[in-house]
Amino acid sequence: MPVISKIEQYFTETGKIKPYADKVADYCEVISIVIPANGLQTIFLPQNSMLDNSTLQAIEVVSSSEQFYGNLPDGTTAENLDIADFNEFGFTLSIDSEEIAKTPFTSMSRPTQSGKFYFLNSVPGRHRIGDSFITQVGTGSFNGKVITMRFWYDKD
Amino acid sequence: MNNIIVKQSQLVTATLNGTPTVNRRYKFDDIPNLSRNNIILYGIEAYSADQLVSTDDGSDVIASADSLGITVTLKDNQNNEFIYQMPYYNLIRSNNGGFVILLEPKIINLTDCYVQINNTLGLADGDKAVFNFYYDFV
Numbered sequence: 001m002p003v004i005s006k007i008e009q010y011f012t013e014t015g016k017i018k019p020y021a022d023k024v025a026d027y028c029e030v031i032s033i034v035i036p037a038n039g040l041q042t043i044f045l046p047q048n049s050m051l052d053n054s055t056l057q058a059i060e061v062v063s064s065s066e067q068f069y070g071n072l073p074d075g076t077t078a079e080n081l082d083i084a085d086f087n088e089f090g091f092t093l094s095i096d097s098e099e100i101a102k103t104p105f106t107s108m109s110r111p112t113q114s115g116k117f118y119f120l121n122s123v124p125g126r127h128r129i130g131d132s133f134i135t136q137v138g139t140g141s142f143n144g145k146v147i148t149m150r151f152w153y154d155k156d
Numbered sequence: 157m158n159n160i161i162v163k164q165s166q167l168v169t170a171t172l173n174g175t176p177t178v179n180r181r182y183k184f185d186d187i188p189n190l191s192r193n194n195i196i197l198y199g200i201e202a203y204s205a206d207q208l209v210s211t212d213d214g215s216d217v218i219a220s221a222d223s224l225g226i227t228v229t230l231k232d233n234q235n236n237e238f239i240y241q242m243p244y245y246n247l248i249r250s251n252n253g254g255f256v257i258l259l260e261p262k263i264i265n266l267t268d269c270y271v272q273i274n275n276t277l278g279l280a281d282g283d284k285a286v287f288n289f290y291y292d293f294v
Contacts, residue, residue, distance in 0.1 A: 016198055016290075017158035017258065021201040087209045090167075103288065104249070106207040113254030119161040138209040 018119050025057035025152035032071045032148050033134065036079065038141040045149075047130030054153040056127055058117040059093070061086065061108045062148040070146030078146045083109060088138030089147070094131035095122055102135060108149075117152070124156055160199045160256040164291055166190060169211055169284045170271045172218075175249035176279040181229075181270040190289070192267040193233040198261040199290035202228070202247035208286060215284045223248065231262060231268040238262060241272065244285065256290065263294055 029051055033043055062070070063083035071082040083091070086105035093100040100120075108118045120127075134147060170184045204220040211217060218226065223244045230239035239259070249256055271285045 016161050016163060020159040020254075087205065087207050090208065095164070099166070101161060101166045102212070103162075103165060104203060104208040105202065106203075107288065110254075112207075112250050114250070116159050116254030119159060121161045121163075136212050137211070137214075 002111050003032040018121070020116050024117055024119075025055075026154050027054070027152070029151045029153060030071075030148060031129075031151065032146050034072060035072050035081070035136075035142045035145050035147060037134065038143045041136045041140045043134045043136075043147075045132045045134070046130050051129045051151055051153060053124050054070070054155055055124060056120045056151060056153050057120040059091070060110050060117060060150045060152070061105045062150060063101065063109060063111065066111065070148040072146065074126060078144060080148050081105075081142060081145050083111060085138075085140060085142060086112070088136055088140050090133065090135045090137060091149075092133050093120070093122075094128045095126050098131075110123075158258070159254070160258060160290055162290055164293075165288050166268070166291070167211070168289050169215075170269075171215070172271075172273070172279055172281065172283045172285070175281055176273055176276045176283075178273055178276060181272045182285075184209060184266050184269045184271075186267050189269050190270045190291075193263055193265055194294050195264060195266070195289070195291040196261045196294055197230070197259055197264045197289055197291050199256045199258050200230075200247055201249045201256050201288040201290070202244050203286045203288070204248060207248070207250070211284050211286060216280070216281055218244075219285045221276055222277045222279050222283070225273055225277040227272050227274055228285075228287075229270050230274065231265050233263045233265050234270065235265065244271065247287070261292075
């Protein structure tokens with residue numbers, strides 16, 4: 001039999017699984033990013049020390065079919081990215097210097113996953129929002145549209 | 157029902173090099189920091205082009221319709237095929253009501269794992285089968 005570390009104990013006691021119907025988190029923060037160009041690109045998230053100092057419980061990406069408009073920095077709004085275009089984007093969350101690597105947006109879209117969240121349970125110190133980034137892997141033209149991300153977190 | 161909590165994850169690929177042929181096996185691509193029998197896999201998710209259009213190097217991800225023609229086999233560090241010819245389609249999360257396939261945590265031998273073509277459908281040379289591995293280091 002292969003050698004198995006204490007991960008099984010860890011699996012059950014501290015959890016790599018979570019009942020999907022449980023409360024996700026106490027708080028929710030929204031980060032909106034305007035897509036600056038068309039085609040292949042990398043877009044870094046703005047630094048957010050409040051999230052860096054909180055326990056991240058889940059991430060979700062919001063499409064125009066859930067919330068038509070996202071917020072722009074100048075207080076106006078623009079259309080959110082369509083759910084049909086999510087397959088052109090991935091998100092890399094900087095955890096322990098980049099270990100959740102390029103998760104496709106479709107994995108973090110709740111309507112795509114029958115309402116299920118993308119659970120993280122990342123404690124303060126592991127993640128750094130300002131080092132996280134979005135990658136467009138397709139060549140589509142989405143300049144000016146907004147990517148709205150919801151970060152579900154607990155204060156420590 | 158439970159769903160996965162992601163501790164660490166990485167996209168892993170298997171490249172269909174050459175003309176796709178029935179029964180041909182394609183080993184997973186080498187990823188140096190994951191392929192030294194140093195990860196314990198506890199969850200896996202597969203993607204078609206409906207979920208991700210292309211990989212890091214710009215290769216096409218296999219089309220949704222073509223995912224029906226591929227199976228996946230995972231080997232542990234003792235060379236046991238603990239997942240043997242599971243349909244690729246079954247590993248696509250949205251086909252399972254949003255649940256990620258959870259596995260008994262096992263140390264895997266990444267470059268001995270493979271995908272196999274059961275029907276070539278519209279598969280083409282250079283297409284990639286793409287997975288998200290949810291893992292911990294040993």
